[in-house]
Structure formats: structure tokens, C-alpha cells
Amino acid sequence: MGRTAGRSFDRMDVARAAWRVIVRDGLHEASVRAIAKELKATTGVVTYHFRDKEDLMLFALDRLSQGIEDAIDHQMRGAVGPDRLLRLLEATLPVGPRQAQGWRIWFVFTGYALAHPRLMEEHRRRLDRLRQRIATELSALRKVGAVAGTVKPLKEADAIVALGDGIGLSHLLRPELYPPARQREIMWTYLGPLLRRKGRDSPKSGRA
């Protein structure tokens, strides 16, 4: 085989190489040859593991999406009450290098997807899942009395998603204006009036 160690490439290796190329050089430069080069391999590896380029791109996007959801699950594990919502948002906002890079890839894909129905579908699904998760949390908080009974979870979730996406987008353009602390501050300025603080106030420092 081609590599020094015994293991060979799999689909995930190719997808990761594609991510790196996209982050560094943009989607325009992410040709089959460039991705193979990033892998330190040849185009044969790519064509062997994927039917065509759309297959590769859909796979790369799907795995990115799934990785983000796994990160959300991981961060929320064991948390209760309003802390659950906090951690959920921490996993999506670009407050760390990992999230920031994910955001970047996602965003580049989004711009491309606007003219490609298949990719657009994937984006909508991700948005819907996030929306539902946030709404679920709000629902639970409402039952416990942590948010007002007048709050409609799905509608409020839409607003939170929009604010989160906006913070992510702004961060991509001007990272120095939207450091992690500022991101949290903006988000909690919005969330503040929504949550009936019993005892503690909004959090000062977040988790990585």
C-alpha cells in the first residue's frame, strides 16, 4: 500500500483531508487532485472510496454535521436545568478552535449549497434538529417554571438559532470583535429576560 505504516485510507481520511483543504484554500480549490495531495496520496484513493465528487462532498458534510451533534451530546451529558441549554449553545457557538473550524467549513458549504438542492436539504435538516433540541430544552424549563408559561418553545428556538448563527457568522468576519466571552455575553443578554433567574444570575465564565 501507499503509507509508511500498515493502515490504509478510508472514507473518513478523505473527508478530513477535504475539510482541511476547504478551510485553508476554500471550496473552489478543493478539487479531487488537491484533496488527494493533502492526503499525500493520489486521486486513485479518492475515486476508489467515492463514486463521484458529490458523493464525497455529501459524506464530508454529513460527518461534519454528525460530529457537531456528538459534541452537543457529549457536553450536555449529565447536565440539568438551565445548564443544559447553556452547554448546548456552548457546543454550537465558535467559542473554541474546534467549533470555530467546524463553523468555517459549515459556512463555506452553506454558500455553495444555496444553488445545490441536495446539499441544501442537509443544511435544512441540521437547522431543524438544532431547533428541535433547543425547543425541547425550553419546554422542559417551562414545565419546571424556569421560563415563563407564555414562551412558545419553537418560536423562541428560532430566535435563538438565528442569534447563534449570527454570532458564528460575525465571528468568521471579525474574530477579534467576537471572542468567546463576548459571544456568551451577547447570547445571555438575549436569554436573560427569558429565564426567570432563581438564585444565580447568568454565567460569567463558560466551559471549553
Next chain:
Amino acid sequence: MGRTAGRSFDRMDVARAAWRVIVRDGLHEASVRAIAKELKATTGVVTYHFRDKEDLMLFALDRLSQGIEDAIDHQMRGAVGPDRLLRLLEATLPVGPRQAQGWRIWFVFTGYALAHPRLMEEHRRRLDRLRQRIATELSALRKVGAVAGTVKPLKEADAIVALGDGIGLSHLLRPELYPPARQREIMWTYLGPLLRRKGRDSPKSGRA
């Protein structure tokens, strides 16, 4: 010349054709030949008016940016008090077909620009100008006592920009979830606690 009427093409005609292609087919399909075809002309027109493709793209983006600013100026003309901020936001949010299309182009360019320093510069400038304008309005409102003295205009402007961009992005992905009325509702839910309403409350219906 090529066209039925006597007038010939100029740089703006080419830019408009580029916009249409980008909106319809995406940036990947916006080749020199495709843009010329959209113009119902040949590539000669494009190469005559622009040094190279980057020249064309920078021009197209610059004119888009300027068009949005002109729209802001036009909508704000004559308005006073909090109404000025309202109209400013109305001009940027995708509450009408014109703004929505502008948003779409802008967004596609942004995804592309992330790997292109020259275009990135232009994006940052636009963000900064918008930020400054919003901050100016908040400053004026603070002097009049319409917003609390504790509000820091620039910081608050950053949050508003983020929310606005988020609404625009969300609208692109799921227009049915973010119709104009909903966009305004989200924005004013955030702005509400910021503005000391004297007399009237937040607006129910906006301007086109």
C-alpha cells in the same frame, strides 16, 4: 454594436448579469462565458470592460455594497428618534425581495471570500460601516434619553449586527420560518429592553 437599441454595455451591466448568474446558479457556475451569455453577448464584452475576473468580482461586490448603503440612506431620510434605527434595520434585513436577493449574493460571496483576502477586506469594511451607523444611532438615542446611559453603543451595535446577520442567514435556509413579520418580532424582542419606550410600544407593522 451588439444590441438592438443604440446603447452599449457598461461595467454595471456586466455586474448585474454576474449577480443574476450567482443568484440562480451559484458562484461556481459564474464563469466569464456564463455571465456573457446572461448578457446575451459574448466574452469580448466582459474582457473589454474588466482587466480580469477578480476585477469583475470586486466591482460586483463593491456595487452591491454601495447599493445597500444607498438603500439605507434612502430609507432613513427624514426619520427621527428610534424610527431611524428601525428604518436602518429594515433596509438590511431580508424583509423584501430586493433585500433578500442582496442578502443572497452577499452571503455567497462571503463563503467564497473566507479564502480570499481581497474580498475579505471588502466584507470587513461593510461590517464596520454598518456597525458604526448603528452605534451612531444608539449614541443619539442615549443623548435624548431613549436608551439607558449604561448602554455602550459600539458593543450593543455588535450584538445587533450579529442578530441581523443571523436572521438573514436563517432566512436563506428556511424562508418560511422567518417571514418579514417574524424577522421584526425577533429583532424587537432583543431591542425592546434596550429602548425606553415613552408612549408607543414596539412597532407592529413595518415599512417595505
Next chain:
DNA sequence: CAATTAATATAACATCTGTTATTTTCTTGA
């Protein structure tokens, strides 16, 4: 009207793209 220039069309270029086919190399199992 003729000559000059501006505007557009056409043609040709080298390069890059995704894809397919073929060949080589490595791994595995009997």
C-alpha cells in the same frame, strides 16, 4: 463620405476539472 477609434465578436492557448480505464503494488490466505 472616409478614417479613426470604440465596442463586440471570434478564435486559439494552456491549464485545470471530474471521470474512467488501466496498470502497478501491497496484503492476505491457503
Next chain:
DNA sequence: TCAAGAAAATAACAGATGTTATATTAATTG
């Protein structure tokens, strides 16, 4: 050890791309 199959490399192709050069046409001016 050696055949069989998997994985990777290589080669080739048709088409598209940005760019440049040239030719053609329309407008302008004297």
C-alpha cells in the same frame, strides 16, 4: 510460496475555465 483480490498509482480523455490575441462591426469625428 504463490495465487487472488484489495488498494493505490498512473494514464488518458473530453470538457470547461481564464486569458490573450486577432478579427469584425458599429459609432464618431473631421
